[in-house]
Amino acid sequence: MDRLALDVAHLFAGGLVLVSFMLLYQDRMTGLVNNFALHALVVSLAVAWQAHIQHAPHLYITAAIALVVKAIVIPFALHRIIVQLGIHRTIETVVGIGQTMLAGIGLVALSIIVMLPITAKAGTLTQQDLAFALSVLLLGLLMMISRRNAVSQVVGFMSIENGLILAATGAKGMPLVVEISVAFSILIALIVIGVFLFRIRERFDTVDIHALHEYRGERP
Amino acid sequence: MAIVLDLFVQIAQMVLVLALAPLFTGFVRKTKAHLLRRQGPPLLQPYREVLRLLRKDVVLADSASWVFRVAPYLVFATTWVAAALVPTFATGLVFSYAADVIALVALLGSARFMLALAGLDVGTSFGGIGSSREMLIASLAEPAMLMVVFTLSLLAGSTQLSSIAEFMQASDVGLRFSLALALIGLIMVAIAENARIPIDNPATHLELTMVHEAMILEYSGRHLALIEAAAFLKLLLYVSVIACVFFPWGIAVSGQGPVAYVAGAGVYLLKLAAGGLLLAAFETAIAKMRVFRVPDFLGAALMLGFLATLLLFVTMAR
Numbered sequence: 366m367d368r369l370a371l372d373v374a375h376l377f378a379g380g381l382v383l384v385s386f387m388l389l390y391q392d393r394m395t396g397l398v399n400n401f402a403l404h405a406l407v408v409s410l411a412v413a414w415q416a417h418i419q420h421a422p423h424l425y426i427t428a429a430i431a432l433v434v435k436a437i438v439i440p441f442a443l444h445r446i447i448v449q450l451g452i453h454r455t456i457e458t459v460v461g462i463g464q465t466m467l468a469g470i471g472l473v474a475l476s477i478i479v480m481l482p483i484t485a486k487a488g489t490l491t492q493q494d495l496a497f498a499l500s501v502l503l504l505g506l507l508m509m510i511s512r513r514n515a516v517s518q519v520v521g522f523m524s525i526e527n528g529l530i531l532a533a534t535g536a537k538g539m540p541l542v543v544e545i546s547v548a549f550s551i552l553i554a555l556i557v558i559g560v561f562l563f564r565i566r567e568r569f570d571t572v573d574i575h576a577l578h579e580y581r582g583e584r585p
Numbered sequence: 586m587a588i589v590l591d592l593f594v595q596i597a598q599m600v601l602v603l604a605l606a607p608l609f610t611g612f613v614r615k616t617k618a619h620l621l622r623r624q625g626p627p628l629l630q631p632y633r634e635v636l637r638l639l640r641k642d643v644v645l646a647d648s649a650s651w652v653f654r655v656a657p658y659l660v661f662a663t664t665w666v667a668a669a670l671v672p673t674f675a676t677g678l679v680f681s682y683a684a685d686v687i688a689l690v691a692l693l694g695s696a697r698f699m700l701a702l703a704g705l706d707v708g709t710s711f712g713g714i715g716s717s718r719e720m721l722i723a724s725l726a727e728p729a730m731l732m733v734v735f736t737l738s739l740l741a742g743s744t745q746l747s748s749i750a751e752f753m754q755a756s757d758v759g760l761r762f763s764l765a766l767a768l769i770g771l772i773m774v775a776i777a778e779n780a781r782i783p784i785d786n787p788a789t790h791l792e793l794t795m796v797h798e799a800m801i802l803e804y805s806g807r808h809l810a811l812i813e814a815a816a817f818l819k820l821l822l823y824v825s826v827i828a829c830v831f832f833p834w835g836i837a838v839s840g841q842g843p844v845a846y847v848a849g850a851g852v853y854l855l856k857l858a859a860g861g862l863l864l865a866a867f868e869t870a871i872a873k874m875r876v877f878r879v880p881d882f883l884g885a886a887l888m889l890g891f892l893a894t895l896l897l898f899v900t901m902a903r
Binding site: 369373380462466477 | 885
């Protein structure tokens, strides 16, 4: 495998980590959804490049699914949901972008420290992809716990799934059936989450999940 | 003999940056004016400003101490020495054996420290605001700059700017995502450090949000001339650093003879023109940021620097 192929793979996987940080940084709903579309676009490019250098044609299907479902269909649906909820102009009060960024950097460092020794025997490509995939996954989790708005949490959840796809393509031999079923379960999840969002809004007049806290029974 | 030639090249570069710095600022101003469909001041206006200020008397505030009087000379001297460390048209500078790129960051940091002290010294409220804001910017811009420096040094295996430039020019660096991140981070730092538009407006004395101009408000005469010249030098320095590290094509490697040096100088002028055009276009296209958004902007630069270093470790683990 020549160096340029590796470098391009590194470019796309690193780009995915960077877009994850952009998701953390973004505090406008519309921008967030557009950023998520970019996230999905980068992941489909990364997968397509893997298909090219691994000579694995079935990965092209995975890339196409990621492109159509997550870069076009889901952002479109999310835009509609945001407009219907009437939150497309609101700026989310993110708690300390600086601290979140620093925590994110820590998570990336952690995943690199954890992944590089474990995967030392695997190929360079797998090693890189797994380290970056774990970072994307952890950054998605960070996004889910640092945001209060339910829609941003959904975006965080979807970005975790993108990280999973990157990990799956890096490890050779992931069956296509599994990837297709994951992609479709994400679509189903979107539908369920969409219904839930509207139910939450009807019940509490907001999609800020802090409104749910008093119904958890922890506080009197 | 070789050392004499290197010394000559070093001195030539020092004189060149000093001579070109006001012209570069004038070029940026002229381009910005043209983009706004104005005539703009002539290209040589910054030289005239400096010369006029040098002829004028100094008006000192009663409360000014020796710090206020010494600061302009120190600021100018440290900035000039820092600029001498940057390869412009040829690598293999003699000074780079004495001071590497981390020392360059430190020199710029001490220049900023002196300026902030001078801003506080007179005791006007405006100077104090300027100094505190400058320090707010510096506290984030400096670590970001250092992270970019670490990325480059790890990649090139050297902290000397000359060697880094030679490495970037000679070997097959390949397609490095870290370098792209470092470039964007460095550009953001350069914009913040030189008080350019999204952070500060270099053309006004009137806004309440100004940073650099607030600190030097009390200066006049030759002191002001030196500070202005240092500001011109600093802008040229950052553009030269970006040019020599990320766009190193055409820089003469030491010992290549006079033809390569002349060609290198020509290419350097072209790079400066391109940098000036891009800077002017960027500044015209964008609006100034609120001061309290600045930490977010520089936090992003810091994040890019960190990320560049971290991603480099993944690549180097091969």
